[in-house]
Structures are given as structure tokens and as C-alpha cells.
Amino acid sequence: MSMKVSDYVLQRLREWDVEHVFAYAGDGINGLLAAWGRAENKPRFVQARHEEMAAFEAVGYAKFSGKVGVCAATSGPGAIHLLNGLYDAKLDHVPVVAIVGQTNRSAMGGSYQQEVDLLSLYKDVAADFCEMVTVPEQLPNVIDRAIRTAYGKRTVTAVIIPADVQELDYSPPTHAFKMVPSSLGMSSSAPVPGEADLLRAAEVLNAGEKVAVLVGQGARGAQAEVVQLADLLGAGVAKALLGKDVLSDELPYVTGSIGLLGTRPSYELMQDCDTLLVIGSSFPYTQFLPDFGQARAVQIDLDPFMVGLRYPFEVNLVGDAAGTLRALLPHLKRKKHGSWRKTVEKNTARWWEVMQRRAAVDADPINPEYVVHALNDLLPHDVMLSADSGSSANWYARHLRMRGEMRGSLSGTLATMGPGVPYVIGAKFAHPDRPAIALVGDGAMQMNGMAELITAAKYWRDWQDRRLIVAVLNNQDLNQVTWEMRAMSGAPQFLPSQALPDVPYADFARSIGLDGVRVEKPEGVLDAWQQALAADRPFVIDFRTDPAVPPIPPHATLDQIEAATAAIVHGDSDRTAMVRQGIKAKVQEMLPGHRHRDDRPGAED
Numbered sequence: 001m002s003m004k005v006s007d008y009v010l011q012r013l014r015e016w017d018v019e020h021v022f023a024y025a026g027d028g029i030n031g032l033l034a035a036w037g038r039a040e041n042k043p044r045f046v047q048a049r050h051e052e053m054a055a056f057e058a059v060g061y062a063k064f065s066g067k068v069g070v071c072a073a074t075s076g077p078g079a080i081h082l083l084n085g086l087y088d089a090k091l092d093h094v095p096v097v098a099i100v101g102q103t104n105r106s107a108m109g110g111s112y113q114q115e116v117d118l119l120s121l122y123k124d125v126a127a128d129f130c131e132m133v134t135v136p137e138q139l140p141n142v143i144d145r146a147i148r149t150a151y152g153k154r155t156v157t158a159v160i161i162p163a164d165v166q167e168l169d170y171s172p173p174t175h176a177f178k179m180v181p182s183s184l185g186m187s188s189s190a191p192v193p194g195e196a197d198l199l200r201a202a203e204v205l206n207a208g209e210k211v212a213v214l215v216g217q218g219a220r221g222a223q224a225e226v227v228q229l230a231d232l233l234g235a236g237v238a239k240a241l242l243g244k245d246v247l248s249d250e251l252p253y254v255t256g257s258i259g260l261l262g263t264r265p266s267y268e269l270m271q272d273c274d275t276l277l278v279i280g281s282s283f284p285y286t287q288f289l290p291d292f293g294q295a296r297a298v299q300i301d302l303d304p305f306m307v308g309l310r311y312p313f314e315v316n317l318v319g320d321a322a323g324t325l326r327a328l329l330p331h332l333k334r335k336k337h338g339s340w341r342k343t344v345e346k347n348t349a350r351w352w353e354v355m356q357r358r359a360a361v362d363a364d365p366i367n368p369e370y371v372v373h374a375l376n377d378l379l380p381h382d383v384m385l386s387a388d389s390g391s392s393a394n395w396y397a398r399h400l401r402m403r404g405e406m407r408g409s410l411s412g413t414l415a416t417m418g419p420g421v422p423y424v425i426g427a428k429f430a431h432p433d434r435p436a437i438a439l440v441g442d443g444a445m446q447m448n449g450m451a452e453l454i455t456a457a458k459y460w461r462d463w464q465d466r467r468l469i470v471a472v473l474n475n476q477d478l479n480q481v482t483w484e485m486r487a488m489s490g491a492p493q494f495l496p497s498q499a500l501p502d503v504p505y506a507d508f509a510r511s512i513g514l515d516g517v518r519v520e521k522p523e524g525v526l527d528a529w530q531q532a533l534a535a536d537r538p539f540v541i542d543f544r545t546d547p548a549v550p551p552i553p554p555h556a557t558l559d560q561i562e563a564a565t566a567a568i569v570h571g572d573s574d575r576t577a578m579v580r581q582g583i584k585a586k587v588q589e590m591l592p593g594h595r596h597r598d599d600r601p602g603a604e605d
């Protein structure tokens with residue numbers, strides 16, 4: 001039997017070591033589905049509930065494995081559904097390849113059923129490589145370039161294959177005019193900037209006395225070098241959200257997350273430094289970086305497209321983080337660890353005490369900060385964590401202390417709701433021997449998480465470590481947005497848009513063969529985590545949490561506090577609880593150990 005185009009596509013994916021394709025069926029890819037049958041399901045077809053989830057699973061797989069994530073969907077609606085997940089990959093710089101079907105070539109241009117102009121639709125999300133295969137000889141080139149480009153540019157690429165082309169007999173490109181041969185694989189590459197640029201960077205870093213470092217996901221793999229540099233320069237190190245797992249929070253000079261969801265010591269580090277080194281981060285919020293003119297700054301980034309923005313850097317080094325730091329370190333002069341380092345460490349230690357106390361504040365019924373904080377002592381050293389967009393991202397960013405080989409991620413740049421559960425499913429396919437925990441709001445759970453529990457129920461028996469824990473922060477509110485409305489526009493909570501129905505998430509889990517509990521009192525929190533961590537299958541914990549616990553930003557300004565007050569005056573449905581909780585949380589920051597309250601204007605804490 002001759003090999004069809006669809007057989008060859010799967011063969012080429014196997015040759016690239018692609019082990020899973022997160023996908024959903026449809027007649028635009030029927031040819032591929034039949035080929036999967038002939039190929040004994042290699043690479044493995046992982047069936048999501050929805051194409052957006054398939055894309056998120058591919059993103060989660062890529063984020064936690066470092067390998068390319070591959071997803072597939074049918075033409076028209078399937079391809080459209082993939083988009084949000086693909087944008088998540090694009091914005092977080094994760095390599096993902098989408099393979100999508102299209103109507104037959106004979107129907108193109110005929111306003112045919114499910115005919116959507118996919119080349120135009122995918123033009124932006126797969127801007128670096130988006131091709132339609134119309135004759136067999138375009139393969140393997142189109143697949144090879146899609147994978148190489150996704151890896152090389154850490155982005156999304158797309159391959160569109162019309163249904164009838166999938167059914168054609170495969171014939172390779174020949175040694176002839178207008179044929180494009182292709183070959184497999186590519187080496188890793190770790191570019192290092194030239195000596196002159198390294199010396200310019202060293203001059204800036206040596207001249208300063210108060211060095212702040214910001215690391216992002218691009219610094220993964222450069223831990224040892226970052227620690228060495230921080231030691232040499234007596235620096236403090238803050239972490240962008242996607243780089244939260246790059247450096248251990250057990251290091252006393254690591255100030256934790258930065259930004260709106262960040263920590264106070266990271267905020268202070270940037271406010272007070274005279275020198276800034278950014279490594280592998282495109283953290284977008286300039287207002288959380290030092291004032292212009294306050295600090296001399298150097299950036300290290302692998303991607304020339306991503307350097308030189310976010311801050312007026314004096315030196316933009318384009319290079320691999322570890323390699324560049326190794327070349328830079330010999331040019332750096334050791335600084336005494338004076339009052340700067342001590343202040344950073346003191347601020348950080350104080351922050352963790354505040355977190356402890358905030359978590360201990362009573363709430364009605366459960367303080368969500370306690371739910372997340374309590375995990376710190378229980379987390380397995382090799383856990384894979386995800387947080388959804390919503391208030392859980394705050395608690396993930398602020399409360400969880402990374403250590404050991406822990407990994408964690410969320411939708412950093414698109415900040416989309418919905419990836420929490422599919423990310424950990426993707427992560428489990430990358431590392432079936434590691435436990436995974438997703439922190440998910442009830443809104444995100446209703447949007448995507450519940451459906452994707454069905455996917456977990458379908459596959460958990462294949463995982464050596466069967467622990468996939470979904471913790472739902474059931475506050476019956478789209479809480480993050482409720483707080484944003486209060487803080488930014490002084491609007492009271494608008495119940496028709498914000499209130500969510502209560503759903504028995506744990507019962508639902510049990511009804512599909514998983515396990516779970518509902519927790520309604522703080523006394524049950526630790527038990528529930530322990531039960532979930534000892535479970536022999538995926539486990540859902542439905543934590544009834546208080547929507548009145550405020551995610552106070554590290555830089556909360558008087559304006560925002562006033563706006564929140566206005567909301568209360570205008571009548572907020574849950575204002576009594578909200579005010580009570582807000583005041584209690586503020587009091588924690590003023591307890592002993594808070595002698596050094598910031599008195600700079602606009603730096604209200």
C-alpha cells in the first residue's frame with residue numbers, strides 16, 4: 001500500500017520526536033485520523049474536550065517539557081477554537097505547532113461549508129510561519145520549517161492541509177527545478193555577545209552600588225550563573241511571573257514576584273536600586289521598574305526582537321542567558337555586601353512574615369490566602385503548578401515559595417482565563433511521574449476546567465504518578481475583576497456580570513470517577529490538601545473562599561484606595577465583609593516587624 005500524505009505527516013512528526021498531539025476530530029482532518037489508525041496512534045492522539053483546551057494542553061506540554069507542543073483541529077470551527085490557546089503560546093514565547101484541516105481544494109473560493117480563510121485568520125498568530133500544503137512534494141519541508149521555526153523563534157507556527165490533500169499518495173520532492181528538499185533536526189544554539197559589548201555591560205554593573213536583577217523565563221537554565229552574579233554584586237533578585245520557578249525562594253535575597261501581582265520587596269528593590277540587570281524577561285509593566293534616570297540598566301535576552309524595550313537600557317546584550325553570564329562574570333568586580341543587600345534581605349524576610357500573617361486572618365468562610373499559603377509546607381519537591389487568571393494568580397505569585405525542582409506557570413502575557421486545568425494535563429503528558437496542582441477560580445473552572453476534568457478522567461490511569469489536583473477557589477464571584485472595578489473606577493460590584501452560580505465541583509469530579517471534597521471551614525484546609533496529595537487519582541478540592549479578601553497591589557496608591565472607598569459609598573453588595581477584610585489585611589502590614597513603613601508619596605502600602 002502506498003503512503004498517503006497523512007501517513008507521511010505523522011511519520012515526520014515521529015521523526016521529530018513528537019510523542020503527543022493534543023487534538024479534536026472533524027472531517028477537515030479525517031484523512032489524518034485514518035492515518036493515526038494505521039500508525040497505531042503514534043504520535044499519541046490526546047483528545048481534549050474543546051480545541052482551545054487542546055491548544056492550552058500543547059502550551060502546558062511545551063512549557064513544562066521544553067519541547068514543541070503540537071495540536072491539531074479540523075477546518076473552520078476547529079481552527080477557530082484553537083486560536084486563544086495559540087495566542088497564549090505566542091505571547092508567552094512557547095513553541096507550538098498547529099496542524100489544521102481545510103476544505104477540499106476543489107471547493108476553495110466557493111463559500112463552501114466550513115470554509116474559512118485560514119491563511120488570513122492565522123496570519124497574525126502564526127506570523128512567522130503559516131503555510132498551506134497543496135501538493136505532496138511540499139512535505140517534509142513545510143512540517144520541518146514549522147517545527148524548526150517554532151523552536152527557533154519560540155513561537156506559534158501553523159500547517160494547513162486541505163482534506164483531499166491528506167488523501168493523496170505521498171511523493172517526495174525530487175532533485176529538480178522548483179523543488180524544495182528538507183532535512184531533519186537542528187542543533188541547539190547559545191549565542192554569546194562580543195567582548196566589547198560584554199565590557200560595556202560590565203562597566204555599568206561595576207559602577208553601581210545598589211544592583212537589582214530581574215529574571216524571567218529566559219533565565220531558566222542559568223540558575224547557577226544568576227546566583228554567582230547576585231553574590232558577586234551583592235544584588236537582590238526579583239522574578240517576573242513566568243520566571244517564578246527560575247530561582248529558589250529560599251535564597252534570602254530573592255524578593256519574589258514583581259508587578260501588580262508581585263511582592264512589596266520586589267517593588268522596593270526597583271524603587272531604590274541604582275543599577276538594573278534584566279535577564280530573559282519581557283516583563284511589560286514599566287511602572288514597576290526604576291524611574292527613568294534613576295538606574296543605569298543592562299539587558300540580556302536571546303531575542304533581538306525583544307531587547308531594548310520596556311526600559312531605556314544602556315546596553316542590550318543579545319545572547320543566551322547562561323552563556324552570556326558566564327562570559328560576563330569574569331569582568332565583574334566583587335562588591336561588599338553592605339547595607340543594600342541587608343535591606344533587600346530584611347525587606348524580603350519581613351514580606352514572608354506579612355504573608356504568613358495575612359494567611360492567618362480569619363475570613364468568611366475561608367481565607368483564600370490561607371488555602372494557598374498552607375500548601376507551602378506540603379508541596380512535593382518536584383510538583384508542577386499552574387494558576388489560572390483571576391485572584392488565584394495573586395496568591396500563586398505572592399504566597400507560594402518555589403524550591404527544589406518545582407515548576408510553575410500560568411498565562412503570563414495573554415492572561416487568559418481557562419488554561420489552569422489544561423496546562424497541568426499537558427504537564428502530566430510531559431512528566432507522568434510528577435504530581436501536578438492547578439489553582440483555579442470558580443469562573444475559570446466553569447469556563448473550561450470542568451469540561452477538561454473529563455479529559456483527566458479519560459487519561460489518568462496512564463500516568464505513573466496519578467496525582468493531578470485541581471483546587472477551586474469557589475468565591476462565587478469573578479473576583480479579580482470585581483476588585484479591579486473597585487480599585488480602578490470606583491464602581492460598585494455589578495452583580496449581573498460578577499456573581500457566579502455555586503457548583504458542586506467535587507461532586508462532579510466524583511461523578512466522573514475522580515475524587516474530591518468540598519471544604520467549608522478553615523480547619524478542613526490542611527486535611528483536604530493532604531487527602532488530595534495522598535489520592536490515587538485526580539482530585540478536586542472545592543474551597544469555599546471569601547471574595548472580600550483584597551488582592552492589595554504592592555504599590556497600592558491613595559487614588560486606588562479612594563476609588564475603592566467610593567464604591568463602598570455607592571453601595572456594594574458585599575461591602576461590609578469587604579471593608580472588614582480590607583482593614584484586617586492592612587493591619588497585618590503594620591504589626592511589629594513593620595517599623596520601616598514606606599513614607600514615599602505614592603508608595604502607600
Ligand SMILES: Cc1ncc(C[n+]2csc(CCOP(=O)(O)OP(=O)(O)O)c2C)c(N)n1
Nearest residue numbers: 390391416417441442443444477478479480
Ligand atoms: C478569556 C478571558 N475572559 C475574561 C477575562 C477577564 N478576567 C480576568 S480574571 C477574571 C475573573 C476570574 O474569575 P474566577 O475564575 O472566578 O477567579 P477569581 O478572581 O474569582 O478568583 C476575568 C473575568 C480574561 N482574563 N480572560
Ligand SMILES: [Mg+2]
Nearest residue numbers: 441442443477
Ligand atoms: Mg471566582
